[in-house]
Amino acid sequence: MRRNLIFFLVLLAACSQKSAEENIDSSAEKEQAYIRAIEGEDEELDPEIIKRGEVLIAYSDCATCHKSDKRAKGPAFQDISKRYPIKEVYIDLLARKVISGGTGSWGSPVMSPHPDLKEEDARAMASYILSLKE
Ligand code: HEC
Structure with a gap:
């Protein structure tokens, strides 16, 4: 009887561990499928442009x-x-998307267009966003 109980407990522990691992796997897979990282080397960004992008974003509706x-x-x-x-x-690409708006690349919500934004400013915003990469 005691042996059965121990066996049962060990089995239970093994099962719950397995399902925790599965959860980690599937959430990592979900994240990968959502991010869809594109391969490529990063280039240096100009810190002045990054700073300008940050300020422009703060003063916009983003x-x-x-x-x-x-x-x-x-x-x-x-x-x-x-x-x-x-x-x-x-x-x-991102600067043009901020200006034109659109949908489909991250799901179904739609980004409003920003037609009054200068291309140079939209590029600074995109540079700031990409600079957030760890
Ligand atoms: C009305 C809501 C809304 C506002 C305001 C908005 N966005 Fe977006 N943005 C979105 C949505 C929704 C997406 C995802 C679009 C898609 O899936 O294609 C997005 C996507 C993006 C992307 C990624 C585009 C891509 O194709 O990967 C960038 C960059 C971006 N936004 C920057 C900005 C900036 C900068 C501002 C401010 C000037 C801004 N957004 C304002 C809703 C918004």
């Missing part, structure tokens, strides 16, 4: 949908920085 480290209506800026390597092409 915070109504974006947080730095948490998903809101829009993806977390840190998640965006994990997807794109720091390269001119991606800074261009």
Whole structure:
């Protein structure tokens, strides 16, 4: 009887451990599927431009949908920085997306367009966002 109980407890411990590991695996997989990191070497960013991007973002409406480290209506800026390597092409791509708005690259919510934003300013904002990469 005692032996059965011990056996049962060991089995229970083994099972709960396994399911904890599975949970970690599947949340890591989910994160990977959400981030969809693009391979590529990071290039140096100009600290002046990063600073300007940060200020421009603070004075724009970005915070109504974006947080730095948490998903809101829009993806977390840190998640965006994990997807794109720091390269001119991606800074261009993101700057154009901020100006035109759009959907589909992080799910179904829609980013409003910012047609009055100068391309240079949108690029500074994109540079700041990519600089959040650890
Ligand atoms: C109305 C809500 C909203 C506002 C305001 C907003 N965003 Fe977004 N943003 C989103 C959503 C939603 C997405 C995801 C779009 C997608 O899945 O294609 C997004 C995506 C992005 C991306 C990633 C684009 C990509 O294709 O990977 C960047 C960069 C970005 N936003 C920057 C900004 C900046 C900078 C501002 C302020 C000027 C801003 N956003 C304002 C909702 C918003």
